[in-house]
Amino acid sequence: MDAPERLAELSHRSALAGAAVVADNLSIRFGQGETATAALSDISLTIGQGDFVSLIGPSGCGKTTLLRAIADLVQPTSGLLRVNGMTPEAARLARAYGYVFQAPALLPWRSVARNVTLPLEIIGMGRAERQAEAKRNLDLVGLGDFAGKFPWQLSGGMQQRVSIARALSFKPSLLLMDEPFGALDEITRDGLNLHLHELWARTGLTAVFVTHSIPEAVFLSTHIVVMSRRPGRVVEVIESTLPRARRLEDRETPEFLALSKRVRTALHDGHGHA
Amino acid sequence: MTQKILPIVTVLIAVLILWYAAAVWLNAPQAEALMDPDQPHGLWALAQACWSMDRPVLPAPDQIASALIDSVFGFPLSSPRNLLLQAGYTAATTVIGLIFGLIFGILLAIGIVHVRTLDRSVMPWVIASQTIPILAIAPMLVVALGSMGVTGLTPKAAIVAYLTFFPVTVGMVKGFRTPDPLQLDLMHTYSAGEMTVFAKLRWPAGMAFLFPSLKVAVALAVTGAIVAEMPTGAQVGLGARLLAGSYYGQTMMMWSALVMASLLALAGLLAVTLLERGVVLMRGGRL
Numbered sequence: 139m140d141a142p143e144r145l146a147e148l149s150h151r152s153a154l155a156g157a158a159v160v161a162d163n164l165s166i167r168f169g170q171g172e173t174a175t176a177a178l179s180d181i182s183l184t185i186g187q188g189d190f191v192s193l194i195g196p197s198g199c200g201k202t203t204l205l206r207a208i209a210d211l212v213q214p215t216s217g218l219l220r221v222n223g224m225t226p227e228a229a230r231l232a233r234a235y236g237y238v239f240q241a242p243a244l245l246p247w248r249s250v251a252r253n254v255t256l257p258l259e260i261i262g263m264g265r266a267e268r269q270a271e272a273k274r275n276l277d278l279v280g281l282g283d284f285a286g287k288f289p290w291q292l293s294g295g296m297q298q299r300v301s302i303a304r305a306l307s308f309k310p311s312l313l314l315m316d317e318p319f320g321a322l323d324e325i326t327r328d329g330l331n332l333h334l335h336e337l338w339a340r341t342g343l344t345a346v347f348v349t350h351s352i353p354e355a356v357f358l359s360t361h362i363v364v365m366s367r368r369p370g371r372v373v374e375v376i377e378s379t380l381p382r383a384r385r386l387e388d389r390e391t392p393e394f395l396a397l398s399k400r401v402r403t404a405l406h407d408g409h410g411h412a
Numbered sequence: 413m414t415q416k417i418l419p420i421v422t423v424l425i426a427v428l429i430l431w432y433a434a435a436v437w438l439n440a441p442q443a444e445a446l447m448d449p450d451q452p453h454g455l456w457a458l459a460q461a462c463w464s465m466d467r468p469v470l471p472a473p474d475q476i477a478s479a480l481i482d483s484v485f486g487f488p489l490s491s492p493r494n495l496l497l498q499a500g501y502t503a504a505t506t507v508i509g510l511i512f513g514l515i516f517g518i519l520l521a522i523g524i525v526h527v528r529t530l531d532r533s534v535m536p537w538v539i540a541s542q543t544i545p546i547l548a549i550a551p552m553l554v555v556a557l558g559s560m561g562v563t564g565l566t567p568k569a570a571i572v573a574y575l576t577f578f579p580v581t582v583g584m585v586k587g588f589r590t591p592d593p594l595q596l597d598l599m600h601t602y603s604a605g606e607m608t609v610f611a612k613l614r615w616p617a618g619m620a621f622l623f624p625s626l627k628v629a630v631a632l633a634v635t636g637a638i639v640a641e642m643p644t645g646a647q648v649g650l651g652a653r654l655l656a657g658s659y660y661g662q663t664m665m666m667w668s669a670l671v672m673a674s675l676l677a678l679a680g681l682l683a684v685t686l687l688e689r690g691v692v693l694m695r696g697g698r699l
């Protein structure tokens with residue numbers, strides 16, 4: 139099957155399935171010749187609309203690279219990648235996704251509200267409209283009262299919530315998050331996980347969430363993609379057996395622990411792979 | 413408040429005491445020659461004579477102050493002998509030169525940050541441009557330009573601009589490059605073009621570097637304007653007064669022009685500081 143035909147088939151398939159992200163034999167290498175690094179190797183993956191998918195794997199296995207490829211921040215070396223049935227570039231231009239980086243990446247000279255309105259300012263939305271939009275998104279992450287504050291007046295966890303509110307600005311159907319809570323303490327992290335879960339449940343967003351914490355992945359996800367060490371491959375996609383609505387207490391249930399064990403085993407298998 | 417003012421006042425008093433002492437030391441030979449040798453006089457009388465000479469080597473601070481007040485209020489503002497009028501000429505040269513230096517410096521920095529070939533080809537020339545001792549050749553340059561028909565404010569402002577664009581370019585190149593890869597990626601996820609990235613990210617990030625550069629530029633601009641006013645034939649400005657004072661041995665005139673020049677530089681720095689405060693205020697207390 140040649141490429142255009144394959145492409146047509148994939149687009150068709152993802153449209154049928156309503157897939158948010160389809161990767162097919164996706165490989166990404168950095169650099170050329172001897173010094174080239176293979177970051178991702180033959181990734182085939184389908185992420186359905188409304189899913190909460192965690193990417194988990196040892197550090198350096200290409201989780202960030204995969205997320206960046208979906209966001210059109212990195213170009214695939216070979217294979218196919220579709221976002222909402224479009225090329226990543228078309229999806230980016232269509233403002234199909236919001237991206238939350240590992241660090242909050244707020245602009246220190248802008249107030250919280252003006253950080254959240256930044257993307258809307260860039261697309262030329264009117265002032266009143268974008269202010270209303272920012273308020274809505276800040277309320278959604280529970281920071282409605284902090285609109286007038288500046289980033290340095292907020293804790294790390296609050297800053298990351300602001301960056302989530304900002305990522306919601308375009309009303310994207312897809313939210314890409316790269317270890318957003320990685321730098322935070324356990325207690326703050328629990329709170330934010332619950333918050334994120336409720337946000338996802340309420341909005342019907344598709345979420346792709348990079349983490350290297352097993353409990354975090356199990357708590358949040360409908361699907362857990364376990365990746366092997368470099369070059370990253372998909373070891374296993376584990377579908378969650380937990381109910382859609384989650385509570386922090388559920389992390390003690392046998393079902394939760396069993397799922398955690400499955401993820402851990404898959405991670406170990408991936409480890410042995412290399 | 414007292415804690416801030418006390419050290420300043422202490423230093424000021426120390427400087428004044430040293431100044432009066434230095435005036436006695438430097439003026440004594442001439443003062444002694446002027447005094448009646450037959451009449452016995454004490455040290456205090458000598459000191460007083462040193463502090464009230466018409467053409468002292470070093471005038472006493474109170475003499476400079478009264479000369480300054482006299483040159484400002486003693487003549488109508490339209491008189492060329494009014495020092496405020498002369499300071500106005502220098503200020504005009506400084507401000508116009510500074511504005512052009514600023515615009516040119518910023519445009520150059522924008523080019524260097526955005527065009528790789530400019531970074532390689534122009535940056536070395538920017539640095540080389542400052543190895544020319546422009547202050548030393550400024551009077552020559554003004555005369556040369558004058559013989560080509562370029563007279564008045566233009567050649568002087570050009571020298572000021574030449575001196576001031578450098579700190580602005582160096583500072584702004586650094587400032588425009590402060591946004592980190594994460595912030596640039598963020599803008600890419602918004603599909604923002606280079607212009608937008610500049611307006612929303614590079615320019616505001618560069619602000620923190622603009623004000624230090626501007627302060628250096630202001631000090632350079634005042635010096636440049638005064639030196640550019642010095643060549644023979646120059647009629648106006650504090651530089652011309654400084655030269656005339658030195659030519660005719662009018663130390664008092666020189667010193668008042670000098671003090672006026674410092675006040676001008678001070679006013680410029682104050683203006684930049686106020687501007688900076690305004691921006692900081694708009695940014696919630698930090699730059």
Ligand SMILES: Nc1ncnc2c1ncn2[C@@H]1O[C@H](COP(=O)(O)OP(=O)(O)O)[C@@H](O)[C@H]1O
Binds near residue numbers: 204
């Ligand atoms: N821009 C890049 N240039 C070269 N190598 C890169 C680049 N980005 C990532 N890599 C390499 O690709 C591999 C995967 O990186 P990454 O996706 O960041 O892993 P993870 O997020 O899973 O820790 C690593 O070996 C990393 O060094």
Ligand SMILES: [Mg+2]
Binds near residue numbers: 201202203
């Ligand atoms: Mg990573």
